Amino acid sequence: xxxxxxxxxxxxxxxxxxxxxxxxxxxxxxxxxxxxxxxxxxxxxxxxxxxxxxxxxxxxxxxxxxxxxxxxxxxxxxxxxxxxxxxxxxxxxxxxxxxxxxxxxxxxxxxxxxxxxxxxxxxxxxxxxxxxxxxxxxxxxxxxxxxxxxxxxxxxxxxxxxxxxxx
Numbered sequence: 001x002x003x004x005x006x007x008x009x010x011x012x013x014x015x016x017x018x019x020x021x022x023x024x025x026x027x028x029x030x031x032x033x034x035x036x037x038x039x040x041x042x043x044x045x046x047x048x049x050x051x052x053x054x055x056x057x058x059x060x061x062x063x064x065x066x067x068x069x070x071x072x073x074x075x076x077x078x079x080x081x082x083x084x085x086x087x088x089x090x091x092x093x094x095x096x097x098x099x100x101x102x103x104x105x106x107x108x109x110x111x112x113x114x115x116x117x118x119x120x121x122x123x124x125x126x127x128x129x130x131x132x133x134x135x136x137x138x139x140x141x142x143x144x145x146x147x148x149x150x151x152x153x154x155x156x157x158x159x160x161x162x163x164x165x166x167x
Contacts, residue, residue, distance in 0.1 A: 001077055002156060006148060008085035010141050015089040022060035023047025024097040025157050026072050031120035032154070033099070034129075035067050039115035042143065043129050045150050046070075046118075047092070056093035064097065067111065068118035071101035079156050081149055085141070094153045096160075127154050 023045045026033035035044045048063040050056065057074045064072045074095040083090040107116055121129075133147035 001080065003080045003082065004152060004156070005082040006084070006145070006152065008083065008141060008145050009137075010086055011084040012087045014087075015084060016087045018089045018091065019049060020056075020091040020093070021047055021049040022056045022063060022093045022095065023153065024060045024064045024072050024074065024095050025153070026064060026068075026070060026097045026099050028099045028120065030122065032123050032126045033064075033068055033070060034119055034121055034126060035116050036119045037111070037114035037116050039113070042114070042146070043126075043150075044146060045094075045153060057095065060093070060095045060097065065103040066106040067116060069103055069105040070099050070118065071103040072097035073100045078160055079153055081152060083145065083149060085145060092149065092153075094157075096157065123154065123158060127151065127158070130154060 024047060025045060033046060035046050046064045046067045047060065050059045060074050061072055064070055074097050076096045077093060078096055079094040081092040081094065083092065130147045130151035133144050133151055136144040136147060
């Protein structure tokens with residue numbers, strides 16, 4: 001399992017708060033599951049924050065179902081990302097997952113307002129969406145950072161699957 005740190009342009013000298021979450025790269029028939037917030041134009045790998053007493057795997061399964069309606073099974077924890085923005089350190093646990101069934105989407109009010117919709121896209125398309133992270137620097141450090149996070153994770157996923165194929 002690989003660990004990577006990302007430092008935002010707006011980070012403080014020291015962090016005073018930590019937020020942990022999990023994200024799942026769900027693969028089905030060569031496609032990657034993303035959440036597309038069509039009203040805001042954002043794309044994200046499904047995931048979110050750990051709840052009290054929850055481990056990263058359970059968080060990943062819960063968040064994927066809530067955001068997409070897909071029931072997923074984590075197969076491999078392949079990456080932990082540490083992000084530093086303002087006074088926060090964010091810890092994101094990334095899992096490779098397989099889709100094992102259909103559940104029920106339970107979007108938050110904010111996600112509904114942003115038009116969150118699950119979409120299956122080829123890995124190459126997902127990489128090209130997130131590769132544009134630097135274009136958002138002037139518009140929103142939050143969006144730039146989120147896209148850099150997702151691009152980093154998908155790039156590491158791609159390296160992992162290429163290495164696994166070579167062995």
